[in-house]
Amino acid sequence: MGVTCVYSYPVPDGKSGQAVVEILQRQIELLGALRSGHFCVDCDTFQSILQTSINVQPKTVYILHNSEQPASCFAITDTSLCLTADTLFDGLMHQLKNYYQQRKNAKMEAKGQRYELGDFILKVGSASLAGSFKGIIVEVEYCPCMVAVDCWGLMKELLQSVVGSVADQPPPILKNRQDELYSPSITVSQYLDIFNNFRKLSATNQIGR
Amino acid sequence: METESKLKSTLDQIEHINQAIRHTQRLRTHVCQIFRDIGDGLGEAAKSEEEQQAQERQKVLLGSLRSSLETVGHDIGELDKVGQTLVPVSPSANCDHVSLDPILDRTPLYSQVNTSYKRTNKMHEFASLAANILSQNALKRSPHQHPAGGKRVKRHMNTASMVPQAVVDQLVATLDRQHQDMRITVSRPLGSCAVMQMVLGRVLKAQVVLRGLVIEWVKVKGINEEFSTENGKVDIWSKSRYEVFQKISDHAAAAMLHYYAPFMPDIGIRSFTLWLQGYSNLFSAPCHKCGKYLQNAMPPTWRDLRNRDPYHDGCRQ
Amino acid sequence: MEGAGTSYSNAFRFVAPLQEHLLQGSILDAHCEVLLHRLRGLCDNADTTPETFSDYEAVYQLKNNLATPASQYILLRVRQALDHPEAPHHIRYLGQAEVGDKSRHTLVRACFDVACSSNVRDFLNELGFKLDHEYVARGYFFHKGRMKVMVSKIYRMQQPGKTDQNTLEPITQSHMVELSVVAPMGQDSIGEEMKNFAEQLKPLVVLEKFDHKRLP
Incomplete structure (x- = not known):
């Protein structure tokens, strides 16, 4: 559990998502990383059905799971407050079905390969919303370090050799929390940020058509 | 009668x-x-x-x-x-039955004695070879000199390790005050040897075992790792999970030998602590020689012994 | 079922809920020592001193103003150990108890116990839960096999949020005794076990099932 940076890698026009994922994977393998399994991060949305005033958006809670922390479940509110609980929390959310309902067809998933390079863990995967491909996600974790501001230099060096200029700046979520002791809830918040961006993009695409 | x-x-x-x-x-x-x-x-x-x-x-x-x-x-x-x-003779004590013990017949006494004889011979051989090789090393820290060496040298060596506990505690307290970003505590879970636990900022933790004022053993681990076993006892043997800190442990062992000063032991410990404090920028400083942060996915893990400049393991001279 | 089989977490989602079997009673403070001795003899680990606990529990309520009366509100209990600050907080959800079934000796209700990080109170506030009441419980707990016995004294907090000794005031002159077992659904023989254990504590304390809805 070290400092983690999560980025969405843009798919250039004319190429399929799968092809770009393969290119990235080959690049990582060239660095000398060894394959060490798969990873999966998924996200469910629960929306409040309590009636509040008309202009206020109903409250949403996002429930995320990360295969890197298999015994935990993360719950994030729309004010970015993150609760880390164990996996029974899912059952608890189902008990709240009269107050918070799960949004159908809103399940986002990021799945792919996991690599290890020394003390780094690299992940390349594709994100999909209800089964349809939305984008590519790259994650790099440096396990020994717990403070983001210390190791941004070396993370940037490694990231740039994998994703190039996408990693010029640390991810926005991490920028605000650079000084504090890192915890998995920050990683999961970064994923949620990216998922929300994908959702907005697909919503605007649909409106555009 | x-x-x-x-x-x-x-x-x-x-x-x-x-x-x-x-x-x-x-x-x-x-x-x-x-x-x-x-x-x-x-x-x-x-x-x-x-x-x-x-x-x-x-x-x-x-x-x-x-x-x-x-x-x-x-x-x-x-x-x-x-x-x-x-x-019939009445059994006076249990010792009479010892002569009836059949186990003695079943123990393969001869073969066992043979094996142990061979092993002791081999051990003697290896020990003499090792003594030959190790005697070529000029850096000796043990109080046991070669019997051919001068007896007066032997006496001086001992004093650094036979120092009263209060002196050690005082030195540690001074070091703690001196370095603002290091927190040093002393405990004695292993008998009279002091064990110093040092926490350097939010970068690393180190455990140093002292014999008197001589550093015997150093282990460096990450900030989120523990130095205790499952029972809560102090564990000085287990390696760090991370390659970076395993490398730094090796470097610290080299530094510990370099800073060995038997005649001015507290200077030795002070220099070592000062050197270790140079790791506060472990993840944030690029290598002095090549200017990069990473080499083989490792940050600059070596700190120069004289001026504490960061170098990659492959970049040091 | 959406995404079934693609996410490993599906396996955990629909885990069979656990059920809590409960018997409650109370004993005056003056006679509590005798009860503790008897429990010490009956329960496991008779040679060690009984374990004490000091917990701060807050009950949060979420009201639903548009649904049917059956699901008007939901209660979640957040418990935190005051004597072990590094232990995680717990959220407990207790369902409605099935009453009216005379063959069951104990109160049976669905039970979820989730460990979580310490920002749980803010999280529940964000979700719309409001603090209903809170209290501090201190006492001893024993266990015999899978049965857990808690002898606790409940304290009212005079200042909300403050749990130091001088702001606590005991609510009654007695200790509450609870015998509970948390087990997967469908195991009804536990009721017999609990009833037999409760017999051994009579006449010091009478443990029986209370219908919480009928309390004044």
């Missing part, structure tokens, strides 16, 4: 046992004789002789056999008589 009668009875017992042994011997001889006679049989001339002489010889043989068997019967009768007079 009692002791006399006891003495008499024991002497009687001994006499009876002797008799019984003699009778048994006689019995054995006679039985052996019988078997020998039967084994000899009628003799070599049996084939060439006439019938009558053969029959006579047979009669003689049978006669002697009969008399031998009678003697044997007589001997058995006498042995029986003596045997009746013998009293």
Whole structure:
């Protein structure tokens, strides 16, 4: 559990998502990383059905799971407050079905390969919303370090050799929390940020058509 | 009176046992004789002789056999008589039964002794080879000198390690105050040797085992790792999970040997602590030589012993 | 079922809920020592001193103003150990108890116990839960096999949020005794076990099932 940076890698026009994922994977393998399994991060949305005033958006809670922390479940509110609980929390959310309902067809998933390079863990995967491909996600974790501001230099060096200029700046979520002791809830918040961006993009695409 | 009668009875017992042994011997001889006679049989001339002489010889043989068997019967009768007079010995203590222990027969004593002999020989060989190689190393920190060396040198070496605990505690307190970003605590879970736990900012944790004022052992681990076993006891052996800190542990061992100053031991510890404090920028400083952060996915793990500049392991001179 | 089989977490989602079997009673403070001795003899680990606990529990309520009366509100209990600050917080959800079933000796209700990080109170506030009441419970707990016995004294907090000794005031002059077992659904023999254990504590304390809805 070290400092983690999560980025969405843009798919250039004319190429399929799968092809770009393969290119990235080959690049990582060239660095000398060894394959060490798969990873999966998924996200469910629960929306409040309590009636509040008309202009206020109903409250949403996002429930995320990360295969890197298999015994935990993360719950994030729309004010970015993150609760880390164990996996029974899912059952608890189902008990709240009269107050918070799960949004159908809103399940986002990021799945792919996991690599290890020394003390780094690299992940390349594709994100999909209800089964349809939305984008590519790259994650790099440096396990020994717990403070983001210390190791941004070396993370940037490694990231740039994998994703190039996408990693010029640390991810926005991490920028605000650079000084504090890192915890998995920050990683999961970064994923949620990216998922929300994908959702907005697909919503605007649909409106555009 | 009692002791006399006891003495008499024991002497009687001994006499009876002797008799019984003699009778048994006689019995054995006679039985052996019988078997020998039967084994000899009628003799070599049996084939060439006439019938009558053969029959006579047979009669003689049978006669002697009969008399031998009678003697044997007589001997058995006498042995029986003596045997009746013998009293079974009451077991006085458990030690009597030790002689009945059959395990001794089953232990492969000879082969085990053989193996251990071979092993000790090999060990002697290896030890002498190792002593040869290690004696070439000029950096010696143990108080045991080669017997050929001067005796006066031996006495000086000992003082650095036999320092009262209060002095060590005081030194540690000074070091703690001196370095603002390091928190140092001392404990003595391993007897009289002090164990210093140092936490350097939010970068690493180190555990240093001291013998008096001489550093014996250093282990460096990440900030989120623990130095205790599952039972909560102090653990100085387990390596860090991360390659970075394993490398730094090796470097720290090299530094510990470099900063060994037997005549000014507290300077040795101070320099070592100062050197270790140079790791506060482990993840944030690029290498002094090549300017990059990473080499083989490792940050600059070496700190120069004189000026604490960061270098990659492959970039140091 | 959406995404069934693609996410491993599906396996955990629909885990069979656990059920809590409960018997409650109370004993005056003056006679509590005798009860503790008896429990010490009956329960496991008779040779060690009984374990004490000091917990701060807050009950949060979420009201639903548009649904049917059956699901008007939901209660979640957040419990935190005051004597072990590094232990995680717990959220407990207790369902409605099935009453009216005379064959069951104990109160049976669905039970979820989730460990979580310490920002749980803010999280529940964000979700719309409001603090209903809170209290501090201190006492001893014993266990015999899978049965847990808690002898606790409940304290009212005079100042909300403050749990130091001088702001606590005991609510009654007695200790509450609870015998509970958390087990997967469908195991009804536990009721017999609990009833037998409760018999051994009579006449010191009478443990029985209370219908919480009928309390004044």
